[in-house]
Amino acid sequence: MMQEAGTAEATSNGTAKQNGVAAEGGLRDIRSKSATPSSDITAANLMTLQQQQALQVARQLLLKQQHQQQQQQSGAIKSSKSNEKQPALQVPVSVAMMTPQVITPQQMQQILQQQVLSPQQLQLLLQQQQALMLQQQQLQDFYKKQQEQLHLQLLQQHHGSKQQSKEVSTQQLAFQQQLLQVQQLQQQHLLTLQRQGLLSIQANQNLPLHAFTQGVIPAELQQLWKEVTSTHVKEENSASNNGHRGLDLSSASPVPPKSNLLNQHAMTNGQYSSHALKRESSVLDEHTHHSHPLYAHGVCKWPGCEAVFEDFQSFLKHMNNEHALDDRSTAQCRVQMQVVQQLELQLAKDKERLQAMMTHLHVKSTEPKPCPQPLNLVSNATLSKTAPGASPPLSLPQTPTTPTTPLTPLSQTHSVITPTSLHSVGPIRRRYSDKYSMPISPDIVQNKEFYMNTDVRPPFTYASLIRQAILESPEKQLTLNEIYNWFTRMFAYFRRNAATWKNAVRHNLSLHKCFVRVENVKGAVWTVDELEFQKRRPQKISGSPALVKNIQTSLGYGPVLPASFQASLAENSLPLYTTASIGSPTLNSLANAIREEMNGAMDHGNSNGSDSSPGRSPLLAMHHISVKEEPLDPEEHEGPLSLVTANHSPDFDHHRDYEDDHGNEDML
DNA sequence: TTAGGTGTAAACAAAA
DNA sequence: ATTTTGTTTACACCTA
Numbered sequence: 001m002m003q004e005a006g007t008a009e010a011t012s013n014g015t016a017k018q019n020g021v022a023a024e025g026g027l028r029d030i031r032s033k034s035a036t037p038s039s040d041i042t043a044a045n046l047m048t049l050q051q052q053q054a055l056q057v058a059r060q061l062l063l064k065q066q067h068q069q070q071q072q073q074s075g076a077i078k079s080s081k082s083n084e085k086q087p088a089l090q091v092p093v094s095v096a097m098m099t100p101q102v103i104t105p106q107q108m109q110q111i112l113q114q115q116v117l118s119p120q121q122l123q124l125l126l127q128q129q130q131a132l133m134l135q136q137q138q139l140q141d142f143y144k145k146q147q148e149q150l151h152l153q154l155l156q157q158h159h160g161s162k163q164q165s166k167e168v169s170t171q172q173l174a175f176q177q178q179l180l181q182v183q184q185l186q187q188q189h190l191l192t193l194q195r196q197g198l199l200s201i202q203a204n205q206n207l208p209l210h211a212f213t214q215g216v217i218p219a220e221l222q223q224l225w226k227e228v229t230s231t232h233v234k235e236e237n238s239a240s241n242n243g244h245r246g247l248d249l250s251s252a253s254p255v256p257p258k259s260n261l262l263n264q265h266a267m268t269n270g271q272y273s274s275h276a277l278k279r280e281s282s283v284l285d286e287h288t289h290h291s292h293p294l295y296a297h298g299v300c301k302w303p304g305c306e307a308v309f310e311d312f313q314s315f316l317k318h319m320n321n322e323h324a325l326d327d328r329s330t331a332q333c334r335v336q337m338q339v340v341q342q343l344e345l346q347l348a349k350d351k352e353r354l355q356a357m358m359t360h361l362h363v364k365s366t367e368p369k370p371c372p373q374p375l376n377l378v379s380n381a382t383l384s385k386t387a388p389g390a391s392p393p394l395s396l397p398q399t400p401t402t403p404t405t406p407l408t409p410l411s412q413t414h415s416v417i418t419p420t421s422l423h424s425v426g427p428i429r430r431r432y433s434d435k436y437s438m439p440i441s442p443d444i445v446q447n448k449e450f451y452m453n454t455d456v457r458p459p460f461t462y463a464s465l466i467r468q469a470i471l472e473s474p475e476k477q478l479t480l481n482e483i484y485n486w487f488t489r490m491f492a493y494f495r496r497n498a499a500t501w502k503n504a505v506r507h508n509l510s511l512h513k514c515f516v517r518v519e520n521v522k523g524a525v526w527t528v529d530e531l532e533f534q535k536r537r538p539q540k541i542s543g544s545p546a547l548v549k550n551i552q553t554s555l556g557y558g559p560v561l562p563a564s565f566q567a568s569l570a571e572n573s574l575p576l577y578t579t580a581s582i583g584s585p586t587l588n589s590l591a592n593a594i595r596e597e598m599n600g601a602m603d604h605g606n607s608n609g610s611d612s613s614p615g616r617s618p619l620l621a622m623h624h625i626s627v628k629e630e631p632l633d634p635e636e637h638e639g640p641l642s643l644v645t646a647n648h649s650p651d652f653d654h655h656r657d658y659e660d661d662h663g664n665e666d667m668l
Numbered sequence: 669t670t671a672g673g674t675g676t677a678a679a680c681a682a683a684a
Numbered sequence: 685a686t687t688t689t690g691t692t693t694a695c696a697c698c699t700a
Contacts, residue, residue: 510691
């Protein structure tokens with residue numbers, strides 16, 4: 001069966017390395033270029049260029065960070081590993097240049113393996129960048145059109161009234177103004193990213209725009225803007241429905257309903273982005289407190305007004321005088337609203353497009369079922385033997401334990417940082433010492449697609465994976481072969497070196513008491529003894545004290561979230577966000593989660609068994625289904641019950657559609 | 669430093 | 685006879 005290839009591979013590898021670590025490195029194949037140089041440069045598409053820039057930026061960041069990490073930990077790194085990394089280092093940039101719009105799984109993997117960013121984080125980052133780029137592009141296109149129009153008009157009526165040409169040019173300038181605004185927005189966005197430590201590069205993508213906006217004389221602009229808006233308002237007023245609320249910018253409906261679709265289709269991305277928005281807005285709010293959104297660098301940011309002020313007071317005065325509540329201001333606000341709506345629409349569209357792209361590239365992206373039904377969780381949690389700390393229904397998987405640890409740089413694991421959601425899994429499967437208690441954290445759920453399509457080693461222990469596989473099955477029991485199939489189906493990584501990991505699986509099954517072999521009618525099947533599983537030595541946040549410290553600081557919005565924190569956050573926050581669609585995830589809840597995480601991490605005292613921790617591993621909050629009639633496995637029954645937990649981790653359910661390998665499987 | 673968890677490799681045996 | 689399934693042992697790493 002599909003073992004041959006794997007065996008051979010393993011063998012060859014085995015000779016080359018002497019220990020697991022090295023072996024793993026060897027497994028990774030760095031397929032660097034699958035680049036399709038033929039990135040279609042459609043006519044006048046600056047977008048491509050901009051996207052390239054965005055991608056490049058992201059990659060540069062990755063490379064940079066990776067480099068730093070390498071330096072920092074070079075001592076701990078095995079030479080073999082670091083050597084392997086070389087190729088990876090060189091690839092990204094060149095590839096980026098070639099296929100800016102298409103991120104192949106391989107590229108993705110490479111990037112991920114550099115562990116700076118998690119799949120989602122990367123996606124999000126790119127997505128955001130792209131969205132911004134698109135915004136720019138859109139405006140630029142618009143601007144071009146205006147220019148063309150202007151030329152046409154000028155040609156047609158070169159002796160027309162001054163009035164007309166002036167109007168045209170004013171429009172043009174107005175757009176320039178808008179470009180400026182978008183640019184600012186973009187800068188803000190970049191700033192935000194930078195704050196989060198996600199982007200350490202210069203926001204030079206903006207440069208092109210500057211060219212456009214340069215040379216506009218503020219005073220003139222202001223004047224022109226006024227005229228333009230006055231004319232615009234007339235036309236747009238009719239189209240604008242909520243005109244009467246002109247002053248209420250917030251009324252601008254953020255995203256068309258369509259976005260729901262988008263979210264459903266791509267829960268992950270959608271969610272993240274919404275978080276992103278949230279986060280950004282919060283940042284904005286922050287600013288608002290300190291200064292004023294319309295006041296930056298001593299300049300009035302009111303559309304068309306670039307008045308300069310020495311101090312905030314005079315600015316305020318100016319606001320009251322020049323931009324008071326009058327027809328003109330109202331009209332300008334409306335225009336601005338239109339602009340915003342337009343951009344949002346475009347953004348939504350592009351998000352959708354991006355999602356489609358991602359979906360396409362990932363072959364089968366299952367639409368994640370939007371929301372985990374809390375119901376199951378609740379009931380499960382209560383029943384669960386882990387009951388004590390049973391997790392609150394909504395916070396599914398909070399696993400206090402740290403599953404992810406980002407620290408290990410090298411390993412192939414990826415990490416995730418979603419800028420927006422902060423969630424990141426930066427894990428690295430450092431020796432997988434991660435989570436015990438938590439089987440497969442939400443991380444896997446969130447990154448399911450990623451793991452399924454990318455040859456990256458999942459940051460989970462074999463035991464956790466095996467458990468997950470078993471628990472996912474309808475009967476909560478699987479034959480060895482079914483477990484194998486689950487592995488290959490769920491993780492691209494396990495589609496190779498079968499001999500190695502299969503051996504490991506068997507080894508784990510035999511070794512851990514938590515896996516109970518049960519003789520079935522059809523043969524033997526394996527079940528999970530949850531109690532035993534939970535008994536394993538609890539582990540808190542893994543990582544140095546320094547990490548913990550970092551976590552604390554990051555709570556205060558430190559510049560950069562330490563990986564470990566992000567990792568743990570991922571565990572906690574993800575679930576929260578996941579449920580967002582149902583409930584309302586709030587920053588508070590996130591904060592709480594963080595706090596919990598920290599508490600858990602800091603006081604080892606209460607760690608008693610993995611269960612005491614508050615958020616245990618409810619994800620899989622197990623609900624223990626009554627054991628099937630006959631006691632499975634009479635012998636070693638220490639526990640009261642050989643529980644077959646039936647956690648229905650909803651998230652994991654959709655895998656059923658993967659029939660890829662022999663399907664004799666449980667087909668749930 | 670030690671103990672335990674984990675991954676990998678490998679030897680063996682029993683069952684299919 | 686070969687393959688699959690299980691069990692064990694050994695060893696290297698890592699973390700608490």
